Amino acid sequence: MSKALRLAMSLSRSYPWVANPFIVSAPMRVMSGPALAVAVSRAGGLGFLGPAVKTQDMLVDLEKVSTLVEEARKSSSAFSSSTNVLPIGVGFQLWSDDLATAVSGIQKYKPCAAWLFAPKGGQEDYDHWSRSIRDASSQTQIWIQIGTLAEAKGLLKGSERPDVIVVQGSEAGGHGRHKDGLGLMTLLPEVVDALAGSQIPIFAAGGIADGRGAAAARCLGADGVVLGTRFLASEEARISRGYQGEIVRATDGAASTTRTLLYNHLRGTMGWPEPYMPRTIINKSFIEHQAGRSFDELKVEHDQALKAGDAGWGPEGRLATYAGASIGLIHNVKDAATIVHDVREQVLERLGPEGRSKI
Amino acid sequence: MSKALRLAMSLSRSYPWVANPFIVSAPMRVMSGPALAVAVSRAGGLGFLGPAVKTQDMLVDLEKVSTLVEEARKSSSAFSSSTNVLPIGVGFQLWSDDLATAVSGIQKYKPCAAWLFAPKGGQEDYDHWSRSIRDASSQTQIWIQIGTLAEAKGLLKGSERPDVIVVQGSEAGGHGRHKDGLGLMTLLPEVVDALAGSQIPIFAAGGIADGRGAAAARCLGADGVVLGTRFLASEEARISRGYQGEIVRATDGAASTTRTLLYNHLRGTMGWPEPYMPRTIINKSFIEHQAGRSFDELKVEHDQALKAGDAGWGPEGRLATYAGASIGLIHNVKDAATIVHDVREQVLERLGPEGRSKI
DSSP, X not given: OOHHHHHHHHHHHHSTTOOSSEEEEOOOTTTSOHXXXXXXXXXXXXXXXXXXXXXXXXXXXHHHHHHHHHHXXXXXXXXXXXXXXXXXXXXXXXXXXXXXXXXXXXXXXXEEEEEEEOOSSTHHHHHHHHHHHHHHOTTOEEEEEEOSXXXXXXXXXXXXXXXXXXXXXXXXXXXXXXXXXXXXXXXXXXXXXXXTTSXXXXXXXXXXXXXXXHHHHHHTTOSEEXXXXXXXXXXXXXXXXXXXXXXXXXXXXXXXXXXXXXXXXXXXXXXXXXXXXXXXXXXXXXXXXXXXXXXXXXXXXXXXXXXXXXXXXXXXXXXXXXXXXXXXXXXXXXXXXXXXXXXXXHHHHHHOTTGGGXX | OOHHHHHHHHHHHHSTTOOSSEEEEOOOTTTSOHHHHHHHHHTTSEEEEOOOSSHHHHHHHHHHHHHHHHHHHHHSSTTTTOTTSEEEEEEEETTTSOXXXXXXXXXXXXXXXXXXXXXXXTHHHHHXXXXXXXXXXXXXXXXXXXXXXXXXXXXXXXSSOOSEEEEEOTTOSEEEESTTOOOHHHHHHHHHHHTTTTOOOEEEESSOOSHHHHHHHHHTTOSEEEESHHHHTBXXXXXXXXXXXXXXXXXXXXXXXXXXXXXXXXXXXXXXXXXXXXXXXXXXXXXXXXXXXXXXHHHHHHHHHHHTGGGGSSTTOOSOOBOOGGGGGOOSOBOHXXXXXXXXXXXXXXXXXXXXXXX
């Protein structure tokens, strides 16, 4: 049996409601709420709740998910194969989330997966969080997102091995590796080769917005694919309409997005560990920053734009519009289930029903 | 009939010796010489001669190619389907190559394709070169390499349309877009969508070193794939052994390579148009440059390293080692035919014999 097939079967045991190919909605901070996560899992994917403003808020989201899942089980045969686990995952930013609160939520709600990202203390933090989560809920699998080959190799040296490794390419929206990041095209197969002996499934994230990218990631060696920005333009995303409109409007991902800390600072978000910087759609704040306008002036303008609501986004807007380089491939808002189904169909068209598992 | 299939049939008429999938060796300056180009075409791919130090040297290479092709025709049935055209292409750097000399070579030797790149004068230069080449040889198809969506759209507005457009992702080695470049993962499908009505075949370059990358590029919408760095580690490459050893040795493409003008300047190469900067493997010159050592001192050390021959390359070396981020996927020197065959087989394993043409 090929390694890919063995991993596919193992994933299928842990996530029995997920269809082939394995499609995941990323844990985008705040914007990946209960409605989106549950819709994706109901469509045969795996939805993640994003990190909350405060870890405590995650418990509110988990309660809501729990209710939605219960309703789905009653009204249809959804999730009948997974009654001892919550069929959605939860995402944490390790540098800012509170471990004790996270663990209490995981213990109570038993999400099928916890996605860990951006520790301040490197591998030790991953080990500590992983151990604590596993102690609290043996059903909760540990997903860790990395963006470099060195990080991937580091995971093999930790005391707690992840159940899934997510490789994030530099096309990704939001926070990712800055100086040492690169696209999935070479990063992904190099990580796959480095981890070949590990038997850990590898998922690809960053720049995947349709079946073309998903099929490409599978060809490069991914066992599953993660879409983020594409789900910002879903009916279920917890997102302002002005922000969502930008995801649909903007084109030319390479030229219209950039990595910068400016918007974090305008929003008052400080403390991200040094290697990370978010990708965002460029608007007036960044253009005027580049032109030399002072931060204090930009901050005043930014805070006024905040009051403008939806009009605060757009080419003439000033608000943070974190998004991936795939924006040029996204032209409409769809419901999450349609996104999952469309991607699945496009992958099967390209790779056949066995997909990569025959390789 | 699908567009992809129509384009595949049209390519097959123009390049009858090329097998499916369409695999190309990039016109790497000096290093893509006659032996490499002919070996790739003999293996059922399309080999390109790289730009020469002086355009005049291209004529010497073309004469050599002409002899090799003649020999191949006599000793085997190679190229029997393409007797009125030289079954290799030629590459030009428009800002530095001499048009009159280029045209005289094309008129005399009738290469099947001319690959144009890096004009100083933008679209006008492309139009002028394309028209001059077509006037000199109607059999010579025009390939133009771009690295941004804006450039791709610009090509549709020119007076001379290219026969093939090559989309170069930022993973590519050697010269490519610097500030506004991004990986193939999102750039390629966005260009494919923008050119959907044009009926121009689109080839992908940058970060493709094996069948995984080639299959991924096909899934993203490429009609053919271009490998550069992989062929630097071929028996036939015109390359110093020290340089080639680095291609095989180096790993972690994202961390071990960078884009910088430093090595151009150390070599005395000036004049590349502003948007371009080469990707190179990092060695002592760059590390000490980053640490603040003066250019003059680095230049002295560089010129001494030049005299050291093969020892001038390597982690302790100082010489330019232009290469793509795919170096971590390349672990040995193979003959060019084996590279072509291996990539072809790996693509067919993933996508089936019809490849993308069924989509």
